[in-house]
Amino acid sequence: MTAGNPLADARWRRRNRWIDRLPWGCDLAALYERAYMPDDKLLVFIDEATKTFGDKLALNGISFEIPAGQICGLLGPNGAGKTTLFRLLMGILKATSGVLQVAGLDAFEDRVATKRLIGFLPDEPVFYSYLSARELLELSAGMHGLDIDSTMEWAEALARRLRLADDLDNYAEDFSRGMKKKLGLLLAMLHGPRLLVLDEPTNGLDVESTHLFYELIQEAAGSGTTILFSTHLMDHVTRLCSHAVIINDGAVIAQGPLAELQERYGEASLESLFLKLTARPQQA
Numbered sequence: 001m002t003a004g005n006p007l008a009d010a011r012w013r014r015r016n017r018w019i020d021r022l023p024w025g026c027d028l029a030a031l032y033e034r035a036y037m038p039d040d041k042l043l044v045f046i047d048e049a050t051k052t053f054g055d056k057l058a059l060n061g062i063s064f065e066i067p068a069g070q071i072c073g074l075l076g077p078n079g080a081g082k083t084t085l086f087r088l089l090m091g092i093l094k095a096t097s098g099v100l101q102v103a104g105l106d107a108f109e110d111r112v113a114t115k116r117l118i119g120f121l122p123d124e125p126v127f128y129s130y131l132s133a134r135e136l137l138e139l140s141a142g143m144h145g146l147d148i149d150s151t152m153e154w155a156e157a158l159a160r161r162l163r164l165a166d167d168l169d170n171y172a173e174d175f176s177r178g179m180k181k182k183l184g185l186l187l188a189m190l191h192g193p194r195l196l197v198l199d200e201p202t203n204g205l206d207v208e209s210t211h212l213f214y215e216l217i218q219e220a221a222g223s224g225t226t227i228l229f230s231t232h233l234m235d236h237v238t239r240l241c242s243h244a245v246i247i248n249d250g251a252v253i254a255q256g257p258l259a260e261l262q263e264r265y266g267e268a269s270l271e272s273l274f275l276k277l278t279a280r281p282q283q284a
C-alpha cells in the first residue's frame, strides 16, 4: 500500500472500489488507464467530498478526477451542488468530509498555495467599489508577484479582444453583468493558472462575447491549462469539452468522455442523456 501519503491512499481506495464495481462489458483498458494514471498527471482529485449546511446535505460523497490538460464540463440541475463544489475547491468552504486536492495540495488546508494554481471565475463576480477595472488588474498582478507593466500589456490586449478595453478606467462595480464576467475572466487568467475553474462563465454574455470567451478558453487549454467549468448549456459542453461530470442532488450520477457517456446510456445527444439522468418527479 502507500502509507503516509493521503493522496496515494485515497487513490488506492478508489482503485479498489472501481474493481468491485466493474460492470459487464465496460471498457477495461480505459478504466485501467485511468486507475493507474501517474499522480503527476492528475491535477484535480476529489474523493467522497461531502458538504452539509446545517441539516442540508449539499454534496453527498462526490468523487472524480481531472488529469492535466483536460476540458471538463460540470453539469447538474439547479441546486445540484456545482457552486458548492467550486467553493470547496477554492478553499472558500471547508468540506465536511472527504478529500479535495489540486496538484496534490489540499484545497482548504493549503488554500493560499492552491489559489496560485487556480484561476476562478465565480458566477457573480464582485469587485471593490472604489477601484477601476485597470486598478483591479494591477492590484491582482501585484498580489501574484507579476511584473505590472508586462502583465497590463497582456491584459489590455485581451481586453481589446473582449471589447472591454474602452472601459478599463471605469469602476468595475458599475459594469453590466457581461462586462463583469469579462473582467472576471481576465482576473482569473492573469497569473497563467494551471487550472481554470469557471462557474457558468457565459451567463449574461451576448453571442459575440460568448464566442470570444470560448475562443480564449480553448486557447488557454491549447497551451496546457486544465479547465473545469459549469454550464446549463449542453451545446456549449459538446463544443468545448472532451469530458463531463454530471451531478444531481449532490452526487455524481455519470462521468466520462462525452461520446462514451452517450453510448453507455444509448442517447443521441448530451441533452437527452442529461434529461434522462436528472428527471425528477412532479411536485404536488
Ligand SMILES: Nc1ncnc2c1ncn2[C@@H]1O[C@H](COP(=O)(O)OP(=O)(O)OP(=O)(O)O)[C@@H](O)[C@H]1O
Pocket: 053, 056, 057, 058, 076, 077, 078, 079, 080, 081, 082, 083, 084, 085
Ligand atoms: N451557504 C449555504 N447555506 C445553506 N444552503 C446552501 C448554502 N450554499 C448552498 N446551499 C444549498 O446547497 C445546494 C447546492 O447549491 P449550489 O449553489 O451548490 O447549487 P448549483 O448546482 O450551483 O445550482 P445552480 O445551477 O442553481 O447555480 C442547494 O440546495 C443550496 O440551497
